[in-house]
Amino acid sequence: MEQKEAMYFTSIKDSEGNAFDGNCTYHLEGSELNARWWSITAYSIYSELIENPEGRYSITKNSVIRKEDGSYLTVISPSKQEGNWIAVKKGQPFELTARLYNPASSILKTQEKISLPKITKKACS
Amino acid sequence: MKNWKTWALSILVFSIVIHIALIYSFPTLLMNKVILENSERANGTNKFAHIPRATATNKSITRPSPDIAYSSCTIDISQGPVKITIPATKPYSSLSILGTDTMNLLTINDQHATGEYIELVVAKAGQKTPPGIKPLILASDTALALARYVIKSDENWKQLDTLRQSATCSRL
DSSP states (O other): OOTTTEEEEEEOBOTTSOBOBTTEEEEEEEOOOSEEEEEEEEEETTSOBOOOTTOOOEEETTTOOOOTTSOEEEEEESSOOSSSEEEOOTTOBEEEEEEEEEEOHHHHHTGGGOOOOEEEEEEEO | OHHHHHHHHHHHHHHHHHHHHHHHHHHHHHHHHHHHHHHHHHTSSSSEEEOOOOOSSOOSSSSOOTTEEEEEEEEEOTTSOEEEEEEOOSSOEEEEEEOTTSOEEEEEEGGGOBTTEEEEEEEETTOOOOTTOOOEEESSSEEEEEEEEEOOOHHHHHHHHHHGGGOEEEEO
């Protein structure tokens, strides 16, 4: 598809440059992505959705719980969390893909400057 | 010695030619497999197959979005043009046409819908199509139509799954 229809961004590393590790908990913090619809989904390194009983594979423009200022915090962890949570599998590496459908023209013009959520490692077990 | 060098050079050139041929033909081979599998899923061509919602155990599509419902139709225009209509659902739905080389030929979304449906006619050059509709002209007899519908919530999913059954992909 053309970029004005959809843009995908995949991350395999946290903000420190370390590969995502299913033994760790991460905080994904960001603000509204400027597109008609967006989602952020976790995948195994084999491009498969990660099995979890609650079916918490992603956050989306429709499902994410926002703070008063419009920003959001999502916990990425193998253990169940309250609020925004993307489940990953303990002991397994993973990837995150952001999908933006009909991104705003400002993103198309300066896509290298797009403000994607920050993903910070918090604790490992 | 000269014969040995000629023989080695011939093998090298032959290997390079085969390698390049495989690289160029891989997308077409892959897409032909996808089109065949999709026809089997839909019990024929010019019919939509509504792919179950993606989960960790349902792996019908590579790297699927669990928040998008996918439906696909193998288009066969060898006997005439095909008209595709899909419900234009919010917050986002689209119809893509993929060629046999995996190239995305066209995508139109709910913002381009006429009324409640996204409509498209696909034809070969020279085939007669309805007046007033500009068809997408294909170079080959087959292509794949892929519909995407955003699932707003788990509650919305059942309603959306029912609604997408109204999509059509049929010869004019």
